[in-house]
Amino acid sequence: MTSTTKQLQKLLLFHLSGTRLFGIGTLKIREILPFRPLARLPHSHPAIAGAISFRGSSVPVIDMAAAVGYPQLTPEELNTASIIITDVQRQEIGFVVRGVQQIIEADWKKVKAPPAALGDRAFITGLLDIDGDIIQLLDLELLLANVYPESLETPDVALTDVQSETLKALNILLVDDSRVARKQLCDALDTKDISYQVTSNGDDALQSLVDNNDNQAPIDILVSDIEMPGLDGYELAFNVRDNSALKQPYIILHTSLNSEMSLSYANQVGADEALTKFDADELLQAMLRGAHQSG
Structure with missing residues (x-):
């Protein structure tokens, strides 16, 4: 892998309102179904359209347009709508969308971060230009946190005094392009008064690693998301391992996907561990384990 290597990922493109295209990675998708009647879920969030039976389980279904601020689907639109069953953060969630267009193979390195002017509540993690069409990649973590605010709550993790002091002595760098995921990572450490640095993309993380190393305060633990625009977690790990001038950190990659392939590839590019996010205790x-290995 080099800095010019293409990081290809399949994206499902669909419409929520008008002709604007949105996309999510197909690795997050379990199945795409034609719309069917849903069981009502009383006292639920307004964006929750109901529930569907999927492979023996009841799966909540979210009207994705309503969840991101567009009008809800009308009964007429539901006749031609689709339900995308996703696997995100260890749970199956369905999303109703107005129209599925196609699946494309895109170079992840060409995904650009959304402009800051969109604000903190923009439900996208990146923008991708495909033949003049701007595809907005949805931040499913932020969307789910908006519908299920309780998912942001970080459970207290029991650590011994020795374990806490061990972690406090480390230089830790956290990397994630999702604001929700960054908050979860930061909260897990804040509750234990463990200091850290944080960046929102792989390029800034790599520069931070170099700067810390030059300042004689090298990073001991690197925790990075895998699916990020630009320099993703795989390539970040590879670049770190390929830089002989760096004191090598313990690398923990994490992903929102329950994918054995994603975790296996993380080890191939030099990560010490790969986790399915998010579990504070596992993190x-x-x-x-990284502290003990580096010690």
């Missing part, structure tokens, strides 16, 4: 235990 802290992985950091402790």
